[in-house]
């Protein structure tokens with residue numbers, strides 16, 4: 447398994463519904479390491495760049511409006527297979543189709559209020575980490591439980 451970094455965001459509905467701690471706790475308990483973390487009120491420009499691949503689609507404008515509607519909590523998580531692992535833990539895009547036990551499956555009901563974002567591949571992760579964080583906002587450190595996490 448490859449060590450990776452991925453960009454994760456608790457979206458405005460997650461912040462407003464008091465789900466930030468519970469969501470971060472799931473990732474921490476799984477063994478993912480937080481290497482960057484901040485709350486941001488997102489500008490329209492940043493939201494449009496983040497969702498740039500969806501420009502022109504019917505949900506682009508409403509999604510940008512959603513992301514800028516209230517602060518978000520942005521983070522970089524590190525771990526083995528972190529990109530796919532976070533996607534699995536988030537569940538399918540539409541919470542109505544997401545499995546119970548996943549974040550979207552447990553906490554959401556509507557596709558346009560799906561609580562959490564995670565990068566969908568290594569190129570996307572690199573792009574999104576650079577877009578949301580300055581290099582000095584990312585910490586390189588060893589967690590004391592790392593040797594007990596890995597086989």
Ligand code: IDP
Nearest residue numbers: 500505508509538539557558559560563564566
């Ligand atoms: P993902 O977040 O699971 O990667 P994408 O297909 O990349 O899903 O869509 C990005 C985001 O746009 C979704 O998380 C959701 O917030 C929003 N979105 C996608 N499709 C729809 C839709 O059909 N209606 C409303 N919002 C949507």
Ligand code: MG
Nearest residue numbers: 539564565566
């Ligand atoms: Mg996506």
